[in-house]
Amino acid sequence: MKKVRIVDVATHAGVSKSTVSQYLNGRYSHMSEETKQKIKASIAELNYVPNPIARSLKAEKTHTIGVVVRDITGYNTSRVLRGIDDYCKKHNYNVLIYNSDFDAAAEKGALQSLKQLCVDGIIITSSGHNSELINELMGAGMPVVQFQLEYPNCRSHIVTSDYQNAAFQATEHLIKLGHKRICFMAQEFTNSYSRRERYQGYLDALNKHGIEADDALLHFWQRESSFAKDPVELLKTDNPPTAIFSQHLAITTDLLKAYHNADIAIPEQVSIIGFDEIPMVELFKVPVSVIKQDSYQIGHETAKLAIQAIKGQLDSPKHTVVDCEFIERQSTCAI
Incomplete structure (x- = not known):
């Protein structure tokens, strides 16, 4: 099936491409009701779906955050990811997840891919072997938030447990x-x-x-x-x-x-x-x-820092510490 483009909608509705673009972006205060209805009907008839990535790239924001973890199936990591995803959804950000399998080369490839995809920010639990690349990304203006593991040669925003x-x-x-x-x-x-x-x-x-x-x-x-x-x-x-x-x-x-x-x-x-x-x-x-x-809270706080950094609300690297809980069961006894 041929992909329907914005120019196809414009031709079908008998209007200019820029008029359709204005309609899609909600800028139709000066647009006649007849023109709006033509565009709306053409979109429905042609089953046109706007490309959110293409549109956001024009605005220099993708509303997407890349996340690099070592093992997506990990018991704690899965809960961190749920915390990240829930917070991002609430604030209208999409999440792209990469799994490094504890491999520094795979981690490097994930970081490079996320850069090419023009994500707005990156969240990572790092191996510690790609600090130079992470520093380069931050130096180029990419907001980066780490979690769980902190390294002395990579001073980004970070969330850790106490x-x-x-x-x-x-x-x-x-x-x-x-x-x-x-x-x-x-x-x-x-x-x-x-x-x-x-x-x-x-x-x-x-x-x-x-x-x-x-x-x-x-x-x-x-x-x-x-x-x-x-x-x-x-x-x-x-x-x-x-x-x-x-x-x-x-x-x-x-x-x-x-x-x-x-x-x-x-x-x-x-x-x-x-x-x-x-x-x-x-x-x-x-x-x-x-x-x-508190893995879910770690994810929540990590995503919060990422979005704050993307919006330019953080002047210097911020370190958020999340409390842990000691749970006593039957595996210890007095001697």
């Missing part, structure tokens, strides 16, 4: 149950402020209660290779941890699988607190205590 205070609460909860050997299990800190803030909250709680930090209780996990040290073997050492504070849903999931396969009793043999809510946790034999991020 990581340090949340980690402090979880660690202090374990300390008050009598635990002093608390393992902090995380991804490599690299240059991420957000990951270091969690560790600092853990250290703050130890320090408050006079417990000396032990480097032997800091253990790392990688997405590709899982744990640097087997968590089952960790419990067999001479001075094992009595509790584990996991810093990511994927880490908590791998940890629970390992202990289930080894018949490790939770919390009798080891207490566990995870950072991030776990899907269908109520169905677990032992529901896990967690730090729950």
Whole structure:
């Protein structure tokens, strides 16, 4: 089927192309009622649908925001995206979503594509490997808002959870149950402020209660290779941890699988607190205590910052911090 163009509507109605354009943009105060009805009838008969992107490009605004995430299927990410989409719809902005699959090259390609599509702004949870490109985009006038992960070499608007205070609460909860050997299990800190803030909250709680930090209780996990040290073997050492504070849903999931396969009793043999809510946790034999991020609110605040930046309402980079909630369940006990 041949695409109907604005010139086709003009020819059918017997008016000029500019007259049809004025009608479509609501500028018909000086247009006769007969002309308006002709154009309206031609649009209906030809089934003409205006191209919103083409029209907005002429006005130098697309009312579209690009969003780049690492895993669109992630439990928290999906809720962040819902918060972004709901807020954008309410304020008449469309959302384009790109999935990077934790790949820096894919993330770079997504950013370049969004630039070519002339989006009004970009929201991203960054890998930290494309900071130079993000800085270039911002330098060229593109509003950028990051969320979840903050990096020192990329100072954009950003929304994060209150990581340090949340980690402090979880660690202090374990300390008050009598635990002093608390393992902090995380991804490599690299240059991420957000990951270091969690560790600092853990250290703050130890320090408050006079417990000396032990480097032997800091253990790392990688997405590709899982744990640097087997968590089952960790419990067999001479001075094992009595509790584990996991810093990511994927880490908590791998940890629970390992202990289930080894018949490790939770919390009798080891207490566990995870950072991030776990899907269908109520169905677990032992529901896990967690730090729950308000993912929907993070999305809401991120979209809010993006639209404010697009409208030129922010003079300098703004950092919005969203509170977390500690949810106590049955995976911890006193010793």
